Amino acid sequence: xxxxxxxxxxxxSRTEDGGLMMFNSYTGAMVHFSKDEKDEVMASIRRQGVExxxxxxxxxxxxxxxxxxxxxxxxxxxQVLHQSxxxxxxxxxxxxxxxQCNFRCTYCYQDFIKGRMTPEVISGVKNLVKERAKVLSExxxxxxxxxxxxxxxxxxxxxxSFMETAREHxxxxxxxxxxxxxxxTRDVFEKLLSWEVRQFMITIDxxxxxxxxxxxxxxxxxxxxxxxxxxxxxKESDGQFDITIRVNxxxxxxxEVTNLIKYLKDYFAGDDRFGMFFRPVGRWGGPNDEELPxxxxxxxNKKIWEFQEExxxxxLSLSSMIPGxxxxxxxxxxxxxxxxxxxxxxxxxxxxxxxxxEEMNQVGKIHADGSMDLDYxxxxxxxxxxxxxxxxxxxxxFRPACQGNHCPWYRIITGxxxxxxxxxxxxxxxxxxxxxxxxxxxxxx
Amino acid sequence: xxxxxxxxxPVKKSVPGxxx
Numbered sequence: 001x002x003x004x005x006x007x008x009x010x011x012x013s014r015t016e017d018g019g020l021m022m023f024n025s026y027t028g029a030m031v032h033f034s035k036d037e038k039d040e041v042m043a044s045i046r047r048q049g050v051e052x053x054x055x056x057x058x059x060x061x062x063x064x065x066x067x068x069x070x071x072x073x074x075x076x077x078x079q080v081l082h083q084s085x086x087x088x089x090x091x092x093x094x095x096x097x098x099x100q101c102n103f104r105c106t107y108c109y110q111d112f113i114k115g116r117m118t119p120e121v122i123s124g125v126k127n128l129v130k131e132r133a134k135v136l137s138e139x140x141x142x143x144x145x146x147x148x149x150x151x152x153x154x155x156x157x158x159x160x161s162f163m164e165t166a167r168e169h170x171x172x173x174x175x176x177x178x179x180x181x182x183x184x185t186r187d188v189f190e191k192l193l194s195w196e197v198r199q200f201m202i203t204i205d206x207x208x209x210x211x212x213x214x215x216x217x218x219x220x221x222x223x224x225x226x227x228x229x230x231x232x233x234x235k236e237s238d239g240q241f242d243i244t245i246r247v248n249x250x251x252x253x254x255x256e257v258t259n260l261i262k263y264l265k266d267y268f269a270g271d272d273r274f275g276m277f278f279r280p281v282g283r284w285g286g287p288n289d290e291e292l293p294x295x296x297x298x299x300x301n302k303k304i305w306e307f308q309e310e311x312x313x314x315x316l317s318l319s320s321m322i323p324g325x326x327x328x329x330x331x332x333x334x335x336x337x338x339x340x341x342x343x344x345x346x347x348x349x350x351x352x353x354x355x356x357x358e359e360m361n362q363v364g365k366i367h368a369d370g371s372m373d374l375d376y377x378x379x380x381x382x383x384x385x386x387x388x389x390x391x392x393x394x395x396x397x398f399r400p401a402c403q404g405n406h407c408p409w410y411r412i413i414t415g416x417x418x419x420x421x422x423x424x425x426x427x428x429x430x431x432x433x434x435x436x437x438x439x440x441x442x443x444x445x
Numbered sequence: 446x447x448x449x450x451x452x453x454x455p456v457k458k459s460v461p462g463x464x465x
Contacts, residue, residue: 027452037446057446064452084459283463297462328455354460400455407460418461437449 004058004067005049008074009397013430021430026077026400027065028327032434033057078399081328082387085337085403088135092340094142094353095125095158097151099345103180103223106214107248107292109285109354116151117345120368125343126161127370133169141175142334143197144342144353149183152191159195174198180215182223186233193239199320200243201277202227206253207263213252214281232267235274243274244319249303250281251293257303261311269315277319278307279421284354304421305428309435318436322429325422328400335382336405349374351382352409361409382408390417398423 009026018035020042033041040057044050049070053059061067068074099114129139141162143155159175166173176199177192184202204227205211212222234243245264249257257278268274280300283289295303308318325331334340335352342350349364349372350356360381364374386404387393393404398420404411407418422429 021449024452026455028450028455029452030449032447032449034446060446060448064448081455081459084456087459282460284460285464294463300462323450327450329459354464410461410464413464414462416462420461433449437447 001051003049003051003070004053004062005070006045006047007065007068008395009078009400010045010066011397011426011430013427013434015431015434021434022064022066023326023426023430024065025326025398026074026081026328028330029064029066030323030326030430030433031060031064031066075394078387078394078403081400082403085329085332085339087339089137090140090339091129091132091136091138092140092142092334092337093125093129094144094334094340094342095148096144096146096343096345097148097154099146100150101145101147101180102150102182102217103147103215104218104220105180105216106288107250107281107284107286110146110356112146114345117154118347121343121345121347121366122154122157123368124347124366124370125158127368128366128372129162129165129370131370133165133171136169136171138172139166139174141173143175143177143179145178146345147180147182148177149179149188152183152188155197156191156195159197163196176200180223181227181230182217184227184230184234186230186237189230189234189237190239193237193241198241200241201246202231202243203246203248204228204260204264205248206256207260210253210256210260214248214250228267235267235271241273242320244277244321245274246277246279246319247307248279248281249295249307251295254295254299254303257307258310261307261314261316264311265314265316272317275317275319275321276308276311277321278304278311280304301421301424305425305432308432309428312432312435318432322422323433323436325420326401326426326429326433329403331398331402331420331422332386332405333407335408336386336403338383351379355409381412385411392417396423398426 009024011023013021020033020038023030037057098116175197177197178201181202205214211224280295347366350361352361355361363378366372385408390404406420410418
């Protein structure tokens with residue numbers, strides 16, 4: 001008779017209703033068990049295992065991967081999952097339409113030296129996609145910069161080319177953008193939707209002057225009022241989109257985040273196309289790094305989830321990025337994905353978007369015909385600094401989600417394990433996901 | 446029991462701090 005034992009990749013969290021949230025990082029399953037089912041669940045995931053799948057609960061535990069047949073080697077499962085990242089039918093390009101920006105955020109790590117993407121690089125990117133289209137099933141583009149909307153016509157020209165190629169070859173096409181939202185008028189927003197840009201990352205660091213303190217124009221002028229006008233206009237759109245409102249906090253604006261949450265709820269509470277995402281300001285290589293009033297990591301880890309909880313209580317949604325990160329391979333950074341590449345506006349190829357001036361991150365060049373000169377020795381470093389040599393990562397419940405590769409650069413620079421904030425506080429995160437879902441169901445009933 | 450996200454075949458579908 002087969003014995004079923006608990007998966008090594010489970011995480012559990014008790015919920016306020018006396019129930020239990022369960023997550024498995026290999027299957028991606030998330031299931032909430034009621035108070036009445038909890039005791040049976042706990043009895044069924046004991047180390048000695050169970051032999052009879054004689055109830056609905058036990059069958060659900062098996063179906064979702066929370067228990068596995070005793071003979072299954074889950075370490076091999078994780079290894080094969082890692083190997084499966086070397087797929088050729090997928091491509092993710094992070095395109096810097098320009099490396100200029102009209103903002104000068106105090107914590108920014110970029111240097112704004114290079115300008116608009118050159119005609120040769122635009123041709124090169126189009127040709128690269130056309131060449132690879134024969135084998136692609138998925139193509140995802142991230143519009144990045146600098147401020148990508150400074151060169152909207154580059155986005156238009158490339159999007160039209162990508163969409164046409166995707167149609168011809170039956171490729172699933174999608175795109176996201178990281179923008180400061182200064183140029184994101186309703187008109188520009190609708191154009192972006194028509195070019196399949198549906199995921200947006202927009203940062204607001206406080207109300208009014210508290211935002212303008214860190215996120216001002218190159219001339220020092222404030223930006224909050226215009227961003228909010230744009231967001232209010234976008235809310236009237238009936239398009240399908242997913243906007244993450246990111247809040248970067250430090251010692252100076254930390255106590256004002258509550259005010260920001262109360263301000264934003266008047267506009268976005270109950271509209272799950274807008275989701276909140278809180279992150280500590282970090283020293284990421286910018287000219288002001290030494291002066292940044294950053295929080296220590298203990299405060300950072302605590303505050304992220306306090307703010308998320310507060311936002312949920314006010315009716316604001318979780319950013320889709322949070323449950324998104326909690327899935328197999330979904331916490332692996334693009335720098336560690338073989339099929340992902342960052343393309344600078346001058347055709348320089350990178351793996352990481354943070355350390356553009358580092359020699360080891362300058363991994364090649366793209367030419368007008370779409371061919372690429374690649375330094376595979378440099379690329380190898382980015383692809384092999386994860387779980388391969390870290391026994392801690394190998395035995396971690398989150399291994400299938402991040403593969404030890406949530407941030408290869410962090411590991412290279414600090415020598416520390418780059419564990420995602422979500423993994424460090426997984427119980428809290430599971431609780432928030434349950435609350436987010438529960439709140440939405442209550443609204444829709 | 447509420448399935449918030451069902452299991453799927455993971456193979457088929459296959460900055461956390463300061464940098465200085």
